[in-house]
Amino acid sequence: MRLAAFNVENLFDRAKAMNLDTWSEGREVLEQFAELNRLLGQIIYSDADKRRMAELVVKLGMEKSDTGPFVILRRNRGKxxxxxxxxxxxxxxxxxxxxxxxxxxxxxxxxxxAMRNTARVMSDLEADVLGVVEAESRPVLSAFNSLLLPAVGGTPYRQVMVIDGNDDRGIDVGIMTRENFSIGMMRSHVDDRTAGGDVIFSRDCPEYYIATPKGSTLVVLVNHFKSKGFGSAQSSNARRRAQAVRVKEICEALLADGIDYVAVIGDLNDTPDSEPLKPLIESSLKDAFRHPQFDDGGFPGTFGLGNEGNKIDYLLLSPKLFGKVTRGGVFRKGAWPGSRPKRWETYPQVTSPEHAASDHAAIWVDLDI
Structure with a gap:
């Protein structure tokens, strides 16, 4: 069977702020949005809160209207x-x-x-089980599966599942499976919290129990850790470390319960040598990229131009599952290859960075289970 992961960076729609010309511009808008949203959610507004909220409303382009260029303020009742x-x-x-x-x-x-190239990647991966990162919702992923995959000559997946996560921008993680790879039990960790009461996962860390045609059970945990882009480096690193620690705990519990085949897949937003990911990277899980039968195509990274510092997507496998790997690789045909020179072969339709399926390459392994 083939297990894969792909950060699709939203399928149909994404926040307009994320499509600005420069990353710093989009980051500023999203940080202002997050701050205003937090202030608006408080039970009591202090005078200082009111002044700051007013400033943010103006900065977000809503001085004259509830509809700004990137944000909408919906007021249903009250003042x-x-x-x-x-x-x-x-x-x-x-x-x-x-x-x-x-x-x-x-x-x-x-x-x-770009949407069609995303569909081409999802089809040409030929995965039996595909973890999807940054899907807006289950209805959106299901519609993409049933409409876009056939449009590019692909076969829709049999099952599509997304559990709503904690990100209010519509950035969730999900899973798609082929015929005879049925999703059984599912467990969400959307409400897991730290000792201080803070929600751990930026999206969720769902557990999907999948039955294989050979009678094995594979438990897949799809993840999308906190990015480096928003908030201070210190707080972002702390959040990712808390997520890594919790995922490690979940996996250890599964292995202690006698489940041999466990995979943590997705975008962890940090490199293997990073301090935040250390609890997970140094656990019993093994990175599929280190398997002798894994071929990265000469580019160790999974994001952008594939440089070593951009290795942020993972297939982390339990020891017995790692032993069942027969081969693996990185699928880059939908990713922008650069231009001087082009680093890899792409679909003919990838004629500019805007037409790329994603900034992320898809990753996969074949497993004999």
Whole structure:
């Protein structure tokens, strides 16, 4: 059987702020959005909170309207703010109970050719079990499966599953399986918390129990760890380390229960030598990239141009599952290869970075189970 993982970077829509010309511009918008969302969710608004919320509303382009270029403020009932005729914004609510509504990121469609290239990768991988990172929702992933895969000559997967996670931007993790690889029990860790009460996983760390035609049970944990892009490096590193520690605990419990075949797959947003990933990398799990039958095509990274510092996608396998690997590799045909010179062969339709299926390459292993 073939097990694979692919960060699709959203299938149909993504936040407009994430499509800005520069990464720093998008990061600033998303950080302002996150801060305003946090302040709006407080039970009581202090005078300082109100002033900061007003500043952020203006910075996000909503001084004159609830619809900004990248963010929408939905006010259903109650009174949150007023906009004086001479400009500016004044927050008049004293707390979250004074109004009903939400703050949302505006979305726009992903490039159509990029969507088709994403579908080509998902089809040409020929995976029996595919972990998907950055899917908007189960309905979206299911629609992509049933509509886009046949459009590029592919066969839809038999089962599609996404459990809603903690990211309010619609960045979830899911799984797709072929005929005879049925998903049985599922367990979510969306509400796992630290000793201090903080939610551990940025999205989720779902456990999917999959029956293989040979009668084996494979438990797949699909993950997308905290990125380096938003918040301080210290807080991001601490969050990823907490996630690595918790995943290690979950895997150790599974192995102690007699489950031999366990795989942690997905985008862990850090390199194998990083301190945050150390608890997981130095656990009993083994990185498929280190298997003698794994071929990275001469490029050790999985993100961007495949440089060593961009090895952030993983197939971490339990010892007995690692022993069942027959071969593996990195599928780069949908990824932008650079231009001077091109680093790898791509689909003819990948004529610019905007048409790439994703900034991530897909990764896979064949397993004799």
């Amino acid at each position: 949150l703010l007023k906009r004086p005729t001479d400009g500016g914004v004044i927050v008049i609510a004293n707390g979250r109970a004074d109004w009903v509504g939400s703050l949302e990121l505006r979305e726009e469609p992903v490039d159509e050719e």
